[in-house]
Amino acid sequence: MAKSIVQEFTKGLWNEIPPFRLVLGLCPVLGVTTTMENGLGMGMATTFVLCCSNILVSALRSVIPAKVRIACFIIIIATFVTVVELLMQAFAYKLFLKLGVFIPLIVVNCIVLGRAEAFASKNNMILSLADGLGIGIGFTLSLGIVGAVREILGTGTFFGNTLFGASFHPFAFMVQAPGAFVCLGLLLCFMNMVGNK
Amino acid sequence: MGDYIVLIISCIFVNNILLAQFLGNCPFFGTSKKMETAVGMAMAVIFVLVMAGAITWITETFILQKFGLEFLRTIVFILVIAALVQFVEMFLKKSIPALYAGLGIFLPLITTNCAVMGACLINIKEEYTFVQALVASFSYAAGFGLALILFAGLRERILLARVPKPLQDTSIALITAGIVSLSFFAFKGMV
Numbered sequence: 086m087a088k089s090i091v092q093e094f095t096k097g098l099w100n101e102i103p104p105f106r107l108v109l110g111l112c113p114v115l116g117v118t119t120t121m122e123n124g125l126g127m128g129m130a131t132t133f134v135l136c137c138s139n140i141l142v143s144a145l146r147s148v149i150p151a152k153v154r155i156a157c158f159i160i161i162i163a164t165f166v167t168v169v170e171l172l173m174q175a176f177a178y179k180l181f182l183k184l185g186v187f188i189p190l191i192v193v194n195c196i197v198l199g200r201a202e203a204f205a206s207k208n209n210m211i212l213s214l215a216d217g218l219g220i221g222i223g224f225t226l227s228l229g230i231v232g233a234v235r236e237i238l239g240t241g242t243f244f245g246n247t248l249f250g251a252s253f254h255p256f257a258f259m260v261q262a263p264g265a266f267v268c269l270g271l272l273l274c275f276m277n278m279v280g281n282k
Numbered sequence: 283m284g285d286y287i288v289l290i291i292s293c294i295f296v297n298n299i300l301l302a303q304f305l306g307n308c309p310f311f312g313t314s315k316k317m318e319t320a321v322g323m324a325m326a327v328i329f330v331l332v333m334a335g336a337i338t339w340i341t342e343t344f345i346l347q348k349f350g351l352e353f354l355r356t357i358v359f360i361l362v363i364a365a366l367v368q369f370v371e372m373f374l375k376k377s378i379p380a381l382y383a384g385l386g387i388f389l390p391l392i393t394t395n396c397a398v399m400g401a402c403l404i405n406i407k408e409e410y411t412f413v414q415a416l417v418a419s420f421s422y423a424a425g426f427g428l429a430l431i432l433f434a435g436l437r438e439r440i441l442l443a444r445v446p447k448p449l450q451d452t453s454i455a456l457i458t459a460g461i462v463s464l465s466f467f468a469f470k471g472m473v
Contacts, residue, residue: 108452109308112396116304159364159393163357170356186305186403189356193396195308262302263464270449270456277448 090215097219103196104227104269105276110196113187114228115265121244124232126180127187128225130169132218134191135200137165139217142205149206158201159192166191196224235259235268286417293421296470299397300429301463303404306397310430311455313388320434324427326388328420330370331398334363335419338402339412359402364393397426433462 100106104114113131118124141161142149149157170188173181181188191197200220205213237243239260241253258264299305306327313323338359346352371389374382392398401422405415436458445454 108311111307111311112304112400115307156364159360160357163360167353167356171353186400186407189359189403190305190396190400192356192360193394193399195394198394261467262304263460263467265304266456266460266463270453270460273453273456274448277450277453 090211093212093215094219097216097221097223098226099223101220102223102227103220104224105273109199110194110224111269112190113194114231114269117184117187118228118232118235118265119239119260120236120242121229121232123180123183124228125225126177127184128221128228130173130184130188131191131194131197132221132225133169134162134165135197135221135224136214136217137168138162138197138201139205139213140210141165142201143208143210143213146206154206155198155202158198158206162197162201163192196220231265231269231272234272235264239264286414289414289417290421291469291472293418294425294428295466296472298425298429298466299401299422300426301459301466303400305400306395306426309391309395309397310433310459311452314430314434314437314455317431317434317438319388320430322384323388323391324430326385326392327395327397327426328423329385330363330367330389330392331401331423331426332416332420333370334366334398334402335405335415336412337362337366339405339410339415342406343412355403355406359399360393363398363402367393397422429462429466433459436462 097103103109104111110131113127117127138158138161142158145157145161166189169191170181173184173188200217204216208216233243237248238256239258241247241249241255259268293299297303300307300310309323309327313319341358341362342355346355346358351358367389371382374385374389401419404422405418408418410418437455440454440458449457
C-alpha cells in the first residue's frame with residue numbers, strides 16, 4: 086500500500102510529467118511562462134485545484150451517476166477554481182493580474198479533468214491525493230523550467246534579479262509569442278533525447 | 283463601421299487566439315494531423331463560439347451583473363457553455379443530420395476547448411457591447427480556423443520530410459507552430 090502511494094506520486098514527476106509526456110494543458114504552459122515567477126504561480130494554482138478536485142471526485146465516486154459524471158466533475162473543478170480565484174485576489178493580487186484569464190481557464194485545463202476521469206473516479210482518496218499532488222508538482226516543475234529558460238534568455242533576469250553584465254543583449258524573441266512554441270519544442274526534444282537512451 | 287473593421291482585423295490576425303493569446307492549443311495540436319479533422323474542428327469552433335459569445339454576454343449583463351454575482355462567473359460560464367454544446371448537438375442530430383455527421387465528434391470536445399471560454403471571458407474583460415462581442419467572437423473563431431487549417435497543411439508536409447528522431451511528432455509540431463506564430467507576428471504593426 087505504502088509503496089503504491091509513492092509510485093502514484095512519483096510517476097507525475099518523470100514518467101507522466103505533464104505537459105512533456107502527457108501533451109495536455111499546453112495553453113498555460115505557453116501563455117504564462119514569460120517569467121519563472123508566473124510559471125510557478127500558475128503551477129501552484131493548478132496543483133491546488135488538482136488535489137482538491139481529485140479528493141472530492143474520489144470521495145463522491147460511488148454517488149455520482151455514470152451518465153452525468155463529466156458534468157459533475159466540471160462543477161467540482163469550477164468550484165475549486167473559484168476558490169483559487171478569490172484566494173489569489175485576496176493574497177496575491179499582482180500575480181492574479183499577471184495571469185489574467187488563465188486562472189479561470191484552469192476549469193478547462195485537460196489535465197485536471199483528465200485526472201478526475203482517468204484516476205480519481207476509480208481509486209480511493211489517499212491514492213487520488215498522491216496522484217493529484219504528483220501530477221501537480223510535475224506540472225509546476227515544467228512550468229518553472231520553461232519560465233526559467235525564457236526569462237533567462239529573453240530578459241537576462243532570474244526571479245527579477247539581473248544575471249548578466251551590461252554587455253548582455255536580451256534575446257527578446259524568447260519572451261514573445263513565437264519563442265514560447267520554439268522553447269517548448271526544443272525542451273521536448275531534449276526530454277526525448279535523455280529519456281530514450 | 284471603421285471600428286468594427288479594426289476589431290475584426292485585430293481579432294483574426296494581430297491577437298490571433300491560438301498564436302498570440304495561447305488559447306485552445308490542445309485541439310490545435312490534437313486535430314491538426316489531418317486536413318479533414320482540422321476543417322471539422324475549425325467549423326465546429328466557429329459555430330459554437332459565436333453562440334457562446336452571445337449567450338455568455340447576455341448571462342453576464344442580465345443575470346450576473348444585475349444581481350452582483352460576478353464571483354460566480356467561472357462556474358456559470360462553463361455550465362452555460364457545456365449546456366449550449368449539448369443542446370447544439372441534440373438540435374443538429376435531429377434537424378441537420380448532414381452537418382451533424384461533419385461536426386459530430388468535435389462538438390463534445392469543444393466544452394473543454396479553452397479558446398471558447400477564453401474568448402467569452404475576454405469579451406467581458408474588454409467591456410464590449412453586444413454587437414462588438416458577436417463580431418469579436420466570430421473573428422476569434424475565424425482566426426482559430428485560419429491558423430488551424432494553415433498548420434494542418436504544414437503538418438501534412440512535415441510527414442513526408444525526414445525529421446531527426448528526438449524531434450519527431452509533437453516536438454517538431456511545436457517548433458513549426460513557433461514559425462507560423464512568427465509570421466503572424468508581422469501583423470503587429472497593422473492596428
